[in-house]
Amino acid sequence: MRSFNRGPLELRPVQLVAGVARYAEGSAEVRVGHTLVRVTCSVEERVPPHLLGKNSGWVTAEYGMLPRATHSRSAREAAKGKQSGRTQEIQRLIGRALRASVDLSRLGPRTFTLDCDVLEADGGTRCASITGAYVALVQALQALQKKGTFSQLPPVVPVAAVSVGVVGGAVVVDLDYEEDSSAEVDMNIVATAEGHLVEVQGTAEHGAFARTQLDAMVDAGLVGVAQLVARQRQALG
Numbered sequence: 001m002r003s004f005n006r007g008p009l010e011l012r013p014v015q016l017v018a019g020v021a022r023y024a025e026g027s028a029e030v031r032v033g034h035t036l037v038r039v040t041c042s043v044e045e046r047v048p049p050h051l052l053g054k055n056s057g058w059v060t061a062e063y064g065m066l067p068r069a070t071h072s073r074s075a076r077e078a079a080k081g082k083q084s085g086r087t088q089e090i091q092r093l094i095g096r097a098l099r100a101s102v103d104l105s106r107l108g109p110r111t112f113t114l115d116c117d118v119l120e121a122d123g124g125t126r127c128a129s130i131t132g133a134y135v136a137l138v139q140a141l142q143a144l145q146k147k148g149t150f151s152q153l154p155p156v157v158p159v160a161a162v163s164v165g166v167v168g169g170a171v172v173v174d175l176d177y178e179e180d181s182s183a184e185v186d187m188n189i190v191a192t193a194e195g196h197l198v199e200v201q202g203t204a205e206h207g208a209f210a211r212t213q214l215d216a217m218v219d220a221g222l223v224g225v226a227q228l229v230a231r232q233r234q235a236l237g
Contacts, residue, residue, distance in 0.1 A: 002179070003033060008172045009220050011162070011227055016235040018135050026139030028235065030132035033176055034122035037129050041136040043144065044111045057107025059137065061094035063087055063129060065118040090126045093199065097130045097159050097190045098137055100198045106154035112140055123177040127161035127188055131228050134159050135235050158193035158232050162224035164217040166209060171216045173224045185209045189221030193229045 004012050012033030021027035026041035047058050064087070067073045077083050094116060114136060116129035138156055145153050163175045166185035180186060187202035200218065 002172070003176050008170050009223065011174045011224055012176065014228065014231050016132065016135060016231045018139055018235045018237075024136075024140075025143045026136040026141070028132040028135035028139070030128045030135075032124055032128045032131075032174065034120055035124050035128050035176075036118070036120040037125060037132055038117050038119060039129065039132040039136040040115045041133070041140040042113045042115070043140055044113070045109070047109050047111055051109070055109060056104045057109065058104065058111045059095060059098045059102065059107075059114070060111065061091050061098065061114040061116060061129075061133065063090045063094060063116045063118075063126070065121060065125070069118045069121040090129070093126060093188075093190070093201075094129055094133055097161065097198050098133055100157075100190075101134060101159040101192065102137070102141075102154060102156045108149075112137060121177070123175050123180045124163045127163050127190075130159065130161040130190060131232065135232050138236055158229045159190065159198060160193075160225045160228035160232060161188060161190040162221050162228060163188050164221045164224070166213055166217070171213065171220055173220050185213065185217070187217050187221070189218060189225060191222055191225045193226070195222055195226075 015031040017029045019027060020029045021040050024040035025043045029038045051058055067076060077087060098114060114133040116133060118125045141153055144150055162173060164173050164187045165175050165183040167179050167183045175183060184206050185204050189200055190198040
């Protein structure tokens with residue numbers, strides 16, 4: 001029996017709320033099962049050195065997990081003096097995913113930073129971060145349009161992410177921590193509302209997996225992404 005009495009291809013209960021932060025240009029809170037992530041989007045009128053003079057914007061991300069987001073306390077990475085390799089990899093993934101949703105040349109020379117803070121973790125934190133980050137980014141763009149920075153909203157394509165895997169020989173969608181820790185295959189699917197893949201991260205934890213399983217996981221993941229996109233649109237009104 002899976003958590004929340006769901007079938008193998010069903011998502012955990014999803015709650016996605018926009019506009020949860022008072023000061024940030026954009027924000028969202030996303031709960032997927034027991035995983036809870038808050039995302040804020042901040043806008044700065046500057047770009048990284050490699051974009052100077054190119055009249056292009058930039059979208060980047062930072063990711064962090066609160067000390068008691070899990071069963072036992074983890075020290076803050078700031079206290080350790082450096083970020084873990086996992087954190088850096090997740091930040092890059094979130095940034096790539098969100099840059100795939102917007103035409104950077106339409107943003108002007110400004111940087112949109114998405115801060116993804118995991119309040120509670122029960123698997124799928126990077127996927128929840130991406131799903132919430134899209135909502136926060138759109139909110140920030142809308143805020144700039146309201147201020148007159150943009151005459152019209154830059155076109156954005158919804159992007160979301162979901163975990164898939166093979167557990168007990170069966171393909172399942174949206175793994176919680178217990179499933180993730182025992183899965184034969186662990187995979188993350190990042191895709192747009194158009195069904196175009198942005199990133200596929202998959203690893204066989206024990207042995208190897210067949211091409212037919214890969215195809216089944218990608219198909220199941222795209223169905224899950226479509227459901228998350230519907231929640232994003234609902235949150236944005």
